[in-house]
Amino acid sequence: MDYFYAKPKDIRNRIAAQEITGPTAGMCAGYAQANLVILPKKYAYDFLLFTQRNPRSCPLLEVGDMGDPFLKTMAPGCDITKEIPKYRIYKNGELQGEYSEISSFWREDLVSFLIGCSFSFEAEMLETGIPVRHIEEKCNVPMYKTNIPCQSAGVFRGNMVVSMRPIPYQQVSKAVMVTGAMPRVHGAPVHIGAPEQIGISDLDRPDFGDMVTIRPGEVPVFWPCGVTPQNVIMESKPDFCITHAPGHMLITDVRNIELKYGSD
Amino acid sequence: MDYFYAKPKDIRNRIAAQEITGPTAGMCAGYAQANLVILPKKYAYDFLLFTQRNPRSCPLLEVGDMGDPFLKTMAPGCDITKEIPKYRIYKNGELQGEYSEISSFWREDLVSFLIGCSFSFEAEMLETGIPVRHIEEKCNVPMYKTNIPCQSAGVFRGNMVVSMRPIPYQQVSKAVMVTGAMPRVHGAPVHIGAPEQIGISDLDRPDFGDMVTIRPGEVPVFWPCGVTPQNVIMESKPDFCITHAPGHMLITDVRNIELKYGSD
Numbered sequence: 001m002d003y004f005y006a007k008p009k010d011i012r013n014r015i016a017a018q019e020i021t022g023p024t025a026g027m028c029a030g031y032a033q034a035n036l037v038i039l040p041k042k043y044a045y046d047f048l049l050f051t052q053r054n055p056r057s058c059p060l061l062e063v064g065d066m067g068d069p070f071l072k073t074m075a076p077g078c079d080i081t082k083e084i085p086k087y088r089i090y091k092n093g094e095l096q097g098e099y100s101e102i103s104s105f106w107r108e109d110l111v112s113f114l115i116g117c118s119f120s121f122e123a124e125m126l127e128t129g130i131p132v133r134h135i136e137e138k139c140n141v142p143m144y145k146t147n148i149p150c151q152s153a154g155v156f157r158g159n160m161v162v163s164m165r166p167i168p169y170q171q172v173s174k175a176v177m178v179t180g181a182m183p184r185v186h187g188a189p190v191h192i193g194a195p196e197q198i199g200i201s202d203l204d205r206p207d208f209g210d211m212v213t214i215r216p217g218e219v220p221v222f223w224p225c226g227v228t229p230q231n232v233i234m235e236s237k238p239d240f241c242i243t244h245a246p247g248h249m250l251i252t253d254v255r256n257i258e259l260k261y262g263s264d
Numbered sequence: 265m266d267y268f269y270a271k272p273k274d275i276r277n278r279i280a281a282q283e284i285t286g287p288t289a290g291m292c293a294g295y296a297q298a299n300l301v302i303l304p305k306k307y308a309y310d311f312l313l314f315t316q317r318n319p320r321s322c323p324l325l326e327v328g329d330m331g332d333p334f335l336k337t338m339a340p341g342c343d344i345t346k347e348i349p350k351y352r353i354y355k356n357g358e359l360q361g362e363y364s365e366i367s368s369f370w371r372e373d374l375v376s377f378l379i380g381c382s383f384s385f386e387a388e389m390l391e392t393g394i395p396v397r398h399i400e401e402k403c404n405v406p407m408y409k410t411n412i413p414c415q416s417a418g419v420f421r422g423n424m425v426v427s428m429r430p431i432p433y434q435q436v437s438k439a440v441m442v443t444g445a446m447p448r449v450h451g452a453p454v455h456i457g458a459p460e461q462i463g464i465s466d467l468d469r470p471d472f473g474d475m476v477t478i479r480p481g482e483v484p485v486f487w488p489c490g491v492t493p494q495n496v497i498m499e500s501k502p503d504f505c506i507t508h509a510p511g512h513m514l515i516t517d518v519r520n521i522e523l524k525y526g527s528d
Contacts, residue, residue: 044309045308045309045312048309048312048313048316049312049327052312052316052324052327053327056526060316063313063316063317262320
């Protein structure tokens with residue numbers, strides 16, 4: 001919780017200097033965090049349409065101009081190639097490797113997409129007394145592939161990925177209301193309880209991130225996750241794609257409350 | 265108010281048969297209405313990005329597949345070339361004419377965009393006791409060009425268009441809350457009172473639609489309007505574009521409450 005009250009730019013500077021290299025949950029309370037997808041322009045229309053058709057898993061926060069690695073809206077001046085703790089590169093749908101920065105891979109035909117992240121609403125969950133287990137246990141959030149199909153768009157198709165937080169039964173309604181009020185960072189849960197109903201066979205083995213403890217009296221609650229595009233990239237196999245590594249997010253300069261009510 | 269409780273499909277059938285040719289305000293209470301923009305594919309990425317960057321004036325409800333005039337989500341099976349009361353065709357940014365159907369203009373490279381319309385929230389305004397003057401006066405809503413710039417995207421740039429409804433001073437907060445809860449059909453007002461502040465010099469001369477009476481004790485309240493893209497088309501001059509005629513909307517099969525909470 002060292003960085004709970006830190007300012008986004010300070011954290012991003014430490015990330016660019018590779019002083020911070022891990023997951024960003026619990027950092028910069030009140031500020032929106034974002035998933036990253038970078039694709040060549042030839043795929044950009046199909047992917048933009050994919051986000052429009054799948055707003056719960058892919059709430060779009062900013063789209064960069066082709067060839068420009070600097071953000072304008074969510075973190076003005078941020079170099080998207082350096083200010084995320086860990087990146088992934090996929091070629092033809094296969095993970096090629098993880099990188100602490102990707103400036104040497106930047107190209108003139110690349111377009112960046114920022115998608116809201118559910119880490120954003122965790123400070124508000126904590127404020128209202130709802131536990132966030134992966135912050136307590138200082139690990140990454142557990143994420144799972146599901147059997148929930150996304151709406152296809154052009155070449156992009158695949159199933160939704162979800163993040164899971166164990167919630168005490170008596171706080172489930174509150175968790176739905178708190179997060180449902182923040183649709184641009186995924187909003188309300190997509191599923192509560194019964195993981196097998198959405199195609200998750202073993203909660204102890206997340207597809208991304210780390211397992212967390214589910215205590216007696218708690219139910220697993222699942223939110224749409226911005227890692228969904230990575231699952232879709234693996235299935236749809238574009239020739240080149242850069243993403244963040246799951247849980248290693250961009251911390252933006254925009255507060256959640258601005259996303260909720262709009263800027264002036 | 266004859267069609268206030270009508271079902272969307274019945275109204276769309278009457279529209280396709282050209283029995284209904286006028287504005288659609290006050291029809292099919294509770295169902296979302298939509299603005300239409302049809303562009304050649306070569307402009308589709310820029311326009312999709314324009315809607316993403318301008319969600320208040322251009323809340324996107326559905327994007328068709330290239331060359332397919334039939335809708336899938338907002339009004340499954342609807343022929344977008346026939347089920348709107350009046351269309352406009354623009355060439356190089358100039359209005360070429362108005363048409364009651366546009367099937368003969370359809371091409372394999374065209375993409376349809378549906379954008380939420382503020383007519384959608386008028387039934388809820390009426391239910392909560394807020395007057396809707398253009399429904400009372402059986403005319404089109406007044407719409408104005410403003411000096412509020414949109415965020416540019418590719419070739420598309422221009423200012424926001426707003427719709428205006430006179431609201432009694434004591435009901436302004438209620439009008440903000442009722443409409444602010446429905447962001448996918450434009451949401452909260454963008455401006456209240458003082459039309460000159462947003463570049464409107466004469467309320468009696470709307471740029472689109474009809475003037476309505478502003479009574480003593482009422483203030484003009486302005487909402488972002490889905491005619492904004494037409495203003496942008498006039499400035500940005502794509503070689504070909506089809507839109508609805510202002511106020512002559514697509515009445516969808518989706519209820520506002522589904523837009524608010526999502527479908528299952």
